[in-house]
Amino acid sequence: CNLISSGVAAIFGPNDPMIGAHIQSLSDSLDIPHIESRLDLEPDAKDCSVNLHPDPHITGKSMRDLVDYLNWTRIAVLYQDDISLISLQELVRPFPPKNVQYLFRRAENFTATLMDIKSRGIYSMIIDVRPENLTAFLRAILQIQMNDYKYHYHFATYDIEAYNLEDFQYNFVNITAYRMVDSDNQTVRHIMKDMEKFQPFGQNILNRTNVIITEPALMFDAVYAFAHGLNDLQRSTTLRPANVSCEDEVSWTEGTSLFNLISMVDFYGLTGNIRFNEGNRTSLKLDLLKLRQNFLEKVGEWSTNDGLNITNHNAFHDFGTSNITLRVTTIESRPYVMMKDNKNLTGNDRFDGFCIDLLRTIADLLGFNYELYLVPDKKFGVENTSTGEWNGMVREIIDKNADLAVAPMTINYARESVIDFTKPFMNLGIGILFMLPSGMPVKLFSFMSPLDVDIWLYVLAAYILVSFTMFIVARSDGAKTSRTKKSRRYTEPQTRVLLYNLNIFFKLSCQKQLQSCDLNPKAMSTRIVGTIWWFFTLILISSYTANLAAFLTVERMITPIESVEDLAEQSKIAYGTLDSGSTMTFFRDSKIETYQKMWRYMENRPTVFVSTYEDGVARVLQGNYAFLMESTMLDFMVQRDCNLTQVGGLLDSKGYGIATPMGSPWRDKISLAILDLQEKGVIQMLYNKWWKSPGLTCNRDDKNKEGKANALGLANIGGVFVVLLCGLAVAIVTAVMEFCINSRKHAQTDRQSLCSEMAEELRFAVRCRASRQRPALRRQCSKCIPGTTYVPSAMDLPQENGIMQMLE
Numbered sequence: 062c063n064l065i066s067s068g069v070a071a072i073f074g075p076n077d078p079m080i081g082a083h084i085q086s087l088s089d090s091l092d093i094p095h096i097e098s099r100l101d102l103e104p105d106a107k108d109c110s111v112n113l114h115p116d117p118h119i120t121g122k123s124m125r126d127l128v129d130y131l132n133w134t135r136i137a138v139l140y141q142d143d144i145s146l147i148s149l150q151e152l153v154r155p156f157p158p159k160n161v162q163y164l165f166r167r168a169e170n171f172t173a174t175l176m177d178i179k180s181r182g183i184y185s186m187i188i189d190v191r192p193e194n195l196t197a198f199l200r201a202i203l204q205i206q207m208n209d210y211k212y213h214y215h216f217a218t219y220d221i222e223a224y225n226l227e228d229f230q231y232n233f234v235n236i237t238a239y240r241m242v243d244s245d246n247q248t249v250r251h252i253m254k255d256m257e258k259f260q261p262f263g264q265n266i267l268n269r270t271n272v273i274i275t276e277p278a279l280m281f282d283a284v285y286a287f288a289h290g291l292n293d294l295q296r297s298t299t300l301r302p303a304n305v306s307c308e309d310e311v312s313w314t315e316g317t318s319l320f321n322l323i324s325m326v327d328f329y330g331l332t333g334n335i336r337f338n339e340g341n342r343t344s345l346k347l348d349l350l351k352l353r354q355n356f357l358e359k360v361g362e363w364s365t366n367d368g369l370n371i372t373n374h375n376a377f378h379d380f381g382t383s384n385i386t387l388r389v390t391t392i393e394s395r396p397y398v399m400m401k402d403n404k405n406l407t408g409n410d411r412f413d414g415f416c417i418d419l420l421r422t423i424a425d426l427l428g429f430n431y432e433l434y435l436v437p438d439k440k441f442g443v444e445n446t447s448t449g450e451w452n453g454m455v456r457e458i459i460d461k462n463a464d465l466a467v468a469p470m471t472i473n474y475a476r477e478s479v480i481d482f483t484k485p486f487m488n489l490g491i492g493i494l495f496m497l498p499s500g501m502p503v504k505l506f507s508f509m510s511p512l513d514v515d516i517w518l519y520v521l522a523a524y525i526l527v528s529f530t531m532f533i534v535a536r537s538d539g540a541k542t543s544r545t546k547k548s549r550r551y552t553e554p555q556t557r558v559l560l561y562n563l564n565i566f567f568k569l570s571c572q573k574q575l576q577s578c579d580l581n582p583k584a585m586s587t588r589i590v591g592t593i594w595w596f597f598t599l600i601l602i603s604s605y606t607a608n609l610a611a612f613l614t615v616e617r618m619i620t621p622i623e624s625v626e627d628l629a630e631q632s633k634i635a636y637g638t639l640d641s642g643s644t645m646t647f648f649r650d651s652k653i654e655t656y657q658k659m660w661r662y663m664e665n666r667p668t669v670f671v672s673t674y675e676d677g678v679a680r681v682l683q684g685n686y687a688f689l690m691e692s693t694m695l696d697f698m699v700q701r702d703c704n705l706t707q708v709g710g711l712l713d714s715k716g717y718g719i720a721t722p723m724g725s726p727w728r729d730k731i732s733l734a735i736l737d738l739q740e741k742g743v744i745q746m747l748y749n750k751w752w753k754s755p756g757l758t759c760n761r762d763d764k765n766k767e768g769k770a771n772a773l774g775l776a777n778i779g780g781v782f783v784v785l786l787c788g789l790a791v792a793i794v795t796a797v798m799e800f801c802i803n804s805r806k807h808a809q810t811d812r813q814s815l816c817s818e819m820a821e822e823l824r825f826a827v828r829c830r831a832s833r834q835r836p837a838l839r840r841q842c843s844k845c846i847p848g849t850t851y852v853p854s855a856m857d858l859p860q861e862n863g864i865m866q867m868l869e
Contacts, residue, residue, distance in 0.1 A: 062087075062306065062307035065087075065091065065093065065305060065306060065307060066305075066306045066307075068304060069093065070093075070094070070287075070291065070300070070319065071093065071094040071095070071096055071287050071319070071323075072084060072088055072093060072094070072095045072096070073096050073097075073098075073280065073283055073284070073287075074097065074098070074099070074280075075099070076098075076099045076276070077099075078099065078100070078101075078102050078144060081097060081099055081101075082102070082103075085097070085107060085110050087307070088109045088110060089107065089108040089109045089110070090310060090312070091305050091307075091310070091311075091312050091313060091316070092108075092109055092312035092313045092314075092316035092317050092320070093109065093305070093313055093316050094109060094110075094111075094287070094290075094316060094319050094320040094323055095107075095109055095110040095111075096110075096111055096112075096113070096283045096286065096287055096323070097110060097111070097112040097113070097114065097283075098112070098113045098114050098276070098279035098280055098282075098283050099112070099114050100114055100117060100144065100147070100148070101114065101116070101117070101341075102117075102144065102147060107339075107340040109316065109317070109320050110340050111286070111320075111323060111324060111337050111340045111341075111342075112340060112341060112342065113279050113282055113283050113286070113332065113335065113342055114279060114342070115241075115342060115345050115347075116341055116342070117147045117148040117151070118148075118151055119345055119365060120148040120151070120217070121148045121149060121150065121151020121152060121154075122151050123239060123347055123363045123369070124148075124149075124151070124152060124187060124215065124217070125151055125152050126363060126368050126369040127215060127237070127349070127363075127369060128152065128161075128185075128187075130369055130371065131185070131213070131377070131723075131724040132481065132723035132724040133161070133185040133213075133723060133724055134161050134162065134459065134479060134723045135161075135162050135164070135182075135183050135184075135185065135459070135461075136152075136161070136162070136163050136164065136183070136185045136186065136187060137163075137164045137166060137178045137181075137183045137185070137186045137187070138152065138163055138164065138165045138166070138186070138187045138189070139166050139167075139168040139174060139178075139186060139187070139188050139189065139190065140165070140166075140167060140168065140189045140190070141167065141168055141169075141189070141190045141191050141194065142191070145189040145217070146165075148189070148217070149165070149187070149189060149217075152187070158478075159449060164178070164181070164183060166178070168188075168190055168198070171194075171197060171198050171201035172201045172204065172205065175201055175202065175205050175207060176205060179205060179207055182460045182461050182462065183461075184211050184212050184213065184461050184722070185212075185213050185724070186212070186213070186214050186215070187215050187217065188214055188215065188216045188217065189216075189217035189218075192218060192220065195216070195218060195224060196224060196225070199224065199225075199226070199228075199229070202214070202229075202234075203228055203229075208228075208229055208232045208234045209232055209233065209234060210232070210233035210234065210235070210385065210726065211461065211464070212234055212235065213234075213235035213236075213237070213724070214234070214235065214236050214237070215236075215237045215238065216236070216237075216238040217238075218238060219238070219239060219240050219241045219242075219274075219275040219347075220240070220274040220275050221236070221238035221240065221350060221357065222240065222244075222272045222350070222357055223272065223274050226352055226357070229352060230352065230353070230354050230355065231354060233385075234352070235351070235352070235377075235726075236351070236352040237349060237350065237351045237352075237360075238349075238350055239347040239348065239349055239350070239363065240275075240347065240348045240350055241275050241278065241279075241332040241333065241347060241348075242272065242273055242274075242275065242278045242331050242332060243333065243346075243348055244272055245359070248329050249331055252281075252330075252331055253273060253331075256273075256281075273331065275332070278330075278331040278332050279331075279332055281330065281331050282330035282331055282332050282335055285328065285330055285335070286323055286326045286328075286330075286335055287323060289322075289323070289326040289328060290319055290320075290322035290323035290324075290325075290326055291319065291322075293322045294315070294318060294319050294322050298315070298318075300315060300319075301315065323337075324337045324340070325337075333345065333346045334346065343365065344364075344365060344366070345364065345365050346362060346363070346364045346365075347362065347363045347364070348361075348362055349361040349362065349363060349369070349371070351376050351377070353376065358373070358376060359372075359373075360372060360373040360376040360377070361373070377724075377726060385429045385430065386429070386430040386431065386432055387429055387430070387431045387432070387464040387465055387727070388431075388432050388434070388462070388463045388464050388465075389420065389431045389432065389433050389434070389463060389464065389465045389466070389467050390433075390434060390435070390436050390454050390457045390458075390462070390463035390465070390466050390467075390468075391412070391416065391433055391434075391435060391436070391454075391466070391467050391468045392435065392436050392439060392440070392441060392453075392454060392468045393435065393439070393673070394468060394469050394673075394674060394694070395414070395674065395675070395694075395697065396414050396415050396697055396751040396752070397414050397415045397416040397468060397469045398412060398413075398414045398416050398417060398467075398468055399412070399413050399414045400412065400413075401413050408432070408433075409431070409432070409433050411433075412433055414751065415747055415748070415750075415751045416467050416468055416469070417433075417467075418747050418750075418751075419467070419486060419738075419744065419747060420433075420465075420467045422738060422743060422747075423731055423734045423735070423738070426734050426737070426738075427730055427731070427734055431465070434463075436453055436454045436457055438452055438453060439453075439672070439673075440452050440453030440454070440640070440641040440642075441453045441454055441455070441468070441470055441471075441639075441641060441642050441643065442454045442455025442456060442470075442476065442641065443455075443475075443641040443642065443643075443645065443646055444475055444646075451479065452641060453641055454466040454468065454470065454720065455476055455479065455480060455720070458480045458720050458721065458722050459479055459480060459722070461722050464721070464722070464725070464727065465719055465720065465721055465727065465731075466480075466719065466720035466721075467719050469487075469691065469693070469694065469717050470482075470643075470717060470718065470719075470720055471642075471643030471644075471691070471715050471716070471717060472485060472715060472716050472717070472718045473643050473646060473647075473715065475646060475650070476643075476720070479723070480720050480721065480722060480723060481720070481721045481722065481723055481724070481725055481728045482718035482719065482720055482721070482728070483718045483719040483721065483728055483731045483732040483735055484718065484732040484735050484736055485715075485716025485717055485718045485735075486716075486717055486718065486719070486735045486738075486739070486744055487693060487716060487717040487744070487748075488714065488715070488716045488717075489691050489692045489693045489711075489714075489715060489716065489717065490691070490692045490711030490712060490713050490714050490715065491644055491647060491689055491690070491691060491692070491711060491712040491713050492689075492690065492691070492692040492695045492707050492708075492709070492710075492711055492712070493622075493625060493628065493636075493687050493688070493689060493707065493708040493709055494677070494678070494681055494687065494688040494689075494690055494695050494698060494699070494705060494706075494707065494708075495622065495681060495687045495688075495705070495706060495707075495708045496681050496682060496684060496704055496705060496706070497703065497704050497705060497706045498620045498621070498706075508609065511604075511605050511608035511609045512605060512608070520601065523597070527593075527594050527597075531591070620708075621633070621634060622634060622687065622708055622709075623708060623709060624708070624709040624710075625655065625659075625709055625712060626655060628659070628687055628708075629655050629658050629659050629662075632662075633685065634685050634686065634687055635666070635669050635685060635686050635687070636659070636662075636663070636669060636686065636687040636688070636689060637663055637666075637668075637669025637670050637671060637677070637680075637686075637688065637689065638663065638669075638670060638671075638688075638689045638690070639670070639671060639672075639673075639674065639677065639690065640670040640671060640672055643715070644689055644690060644691065645663075645670070647712075647713065648660040648663065648689075649664075656712075669686075671688070674690065674694055674698075677690060678698050678702070678705070681705065682702075682704060682705070687708065689712075692707075692711055693717075695707055696752065697751075697752055700752060700753065700758040700759070701758065701759060702759060703759040719731055719735075800819070800822065800823075801819070803822070804818045804819040804822050805818075807822070
């Protein structure tokens with residue numbers, strides 16, 4: 062009030078929020094322009110006040126954008142004053158994703174607070190402490206040894222360049238902060254050069270780094286804004302000093318005009334563009350600085366219009382790697398990671414496998430050391446849908462107990478939302494592992510398999526029908542049955558029987574493709590029947606022969622399932638996945654009806670899940686179980702065990718990657734190394750080493766590649782010999798029966814005893830070199846009529862009859 066009574070045109074400051082609010086109220090009532098450069102707790106529109114300090118909501122949003130860019134998920138926020146919470150509250154507005162966790166701590170004791178954060182495994186921090194205490198905080202970081210590459214500190218101060226950071230430059234610790242004064246700008250350099258000319262002797266306006274801090278820079282811009290407004294007012298009117306006092310409460314008549322002109326200024330000052338809207342500063346631009354080995358480097362910009370723009374992404378990932386040891390978590394999974402049999406080995410020498418060779422190659426390429434350890438719960442990592450907690454290697458990465466997770470770890474959306482992955486080093490999908498189906502059991506009568514039982518019955522019926530048809534047609538044709546009276550030696554019934562028998566023999570000759578049949582029909586009708594029968598037997602026998610090769614020479618497999626749809630539609634064969642793996646997550650989160658049905662089946666039967674791949678393979682070999690697993694692991698198991706096979710195709714397409722914590726500087730470096738190794742063929746060489754090395758794979762007969770059929774064995778065509786033997790047996794029995802019947806008939810005719818007649822007939826049959834025609838037996842008996850013995854001559858049948866020719 063004493064200053065106002067002396068006649069003032071404007072009021073600058075103060076920095077204290079409580080006093081500033083009181084002066085702001087006073088200036089509003091007296092219409093004296095009030096120009097501030099402090100953090101305003103209530104950034105609402107004022108009647109006669111402007112503020113050059115950034116709005117606290119804008120400050121908080123700039124930090125939120127940086128957190129999003131760095132993919133931080135677990136952040137510790139340290140503050141000293143409650144006023145700081147006004148800006149920091151923007152970190153949680155709007156509400157962050159569920160995977161992002163903030164820990165707010167009042168930093169009263171820096172050492173104790175940092176120890177607590179270290180014990181919690183939090184590596185990302187936002188620091189908002191008083192400027193005079195910042196040096197002590199940096200010293201506490203060094204004492205607790207939280208100054209390596211894993212930690213990232215973002216300071217809320219705009220004057221990070223004013224502090225000594227030499228102790229942090231060579232430990233690769235990540236330190237970032239925004240600044241308002243762009244010392245690289247030509248306008249700023251010109252202003253600072255002029256300021257050096259007017260600084261008092263022995264008092265440096267600039268600090269030891271030749272950089273002006275934010276508070277005097279804002280005050281400079283505040284005075285400059287007042288000068289612009291005052292100059293514009295003097296062009297239109299003569300300015301008179303204010304003659305007001307706190308007691309009279311009489312406003313300054315020119316104060317409103319001066320304030321309006323100050324509110325409309327637009328110029329570039331030390332802190333950037335100066336522009337106001339309703340008393341608050343707009344068009345703010347902040348430079349993002351990051352500590353490098355030699356200096357603080359500008360790596361990006363943040364503005365109210367464009368947000369965060371990173372101009373040097375490599376600054377967050379490009380750093381020295383010498384003498385750095387990374388903790389790498391892994392899990393046993395053949396052939397990716399395996400424990401050697403030698404119990405005397407220690408450290409990294411205990412491990413072997415594809416992933417171990419890959420990690421060793423990448424480490425040699427990037428120049429870092431590593432320390433391997435097995436994940437305690439022996440799980441890859443899956444999210445608990447009810448609690449949102451993760452387990453396995455994913456949890457190790459989230460808690461930053463490990464810097465890398467090197468294993469056959471599938472990249473999926475759920476994991477990618479909480480951790481980072483490198484470029485995939487191997488592409489794969491989900492396949493079905495099943496026990497190789499057994500061959501179809503060989504039957505004795507396998508030669509009958511090419512034709513169905515119904516077809517065999519139809520052939521028999523056709524044979525009888527055609528034989529009967531030819532008999533009727535031949536009987537009805539006079540050319541077939543005419544005989545001369547001289548040669549009529551047989552009665553009509555005898556001729557009919559012989560004719561039918563010979564028709565049957567003709568059909569058999571045609572069906573068996575016998576070319577020596579002397580029975581040839583001459584009439585047109587019987588020839589048509591014979592021709593059709595020949596055509597029928599030709600097609601039938603050709604089809605039988607072609608199909609017989611497939612049935613007897615190719616091993617047929619009994620495959621109960623051929624696709625994932627077959628597996629889902631049946632219930633006899635159980636199926637499951639690896640517990641707490643990406644395959645289980647795939648079925649759990651799938652929107653495809655078939656996979657949803659399979660997940661319901663597995664969810665209701667927890668016993669179908671296995672803890673390791675080896676357990677899954679063992680269950681498959683026991684039978685009636687299908688294991689759903691990654692195709693690369695499936696291929697490895699199939700190559701090692703010939704009793705295993707893959708059923709159907711792949712269910713999806715995905716890849717294996719190396720997991721890193723969110724925002725880890727190693728992700729891009731390892732990704733580039735993986736791409737380089739893929740282009741050089743190193744990864745393919747490692748794959749061939751562990752999957753297809755000679756001596757490690759089983760000898761599997763690939764019949765499709767050989768193009769050879771299996772040789773027929775007795776088990777395949779033994780039935781033909783059985784039929785042959787049965788036919789011979791029937792023929793012998795029939796011959797014996799005919800022999801007995803004929804012998805009895807002749808014995809009655811010749812009045813001989815049956816035994817004598819059979820002896821004579823048998824003697825004639827075994828006399829191989831005797832006459833082909835059996836002579837008449839000359840018998841003497843007391844009851845025989847004397848006279849010459851009749852010897853039947855050859856039958857004299859008509860030559861034009863083919864059937865009679867056969868009889869003759």
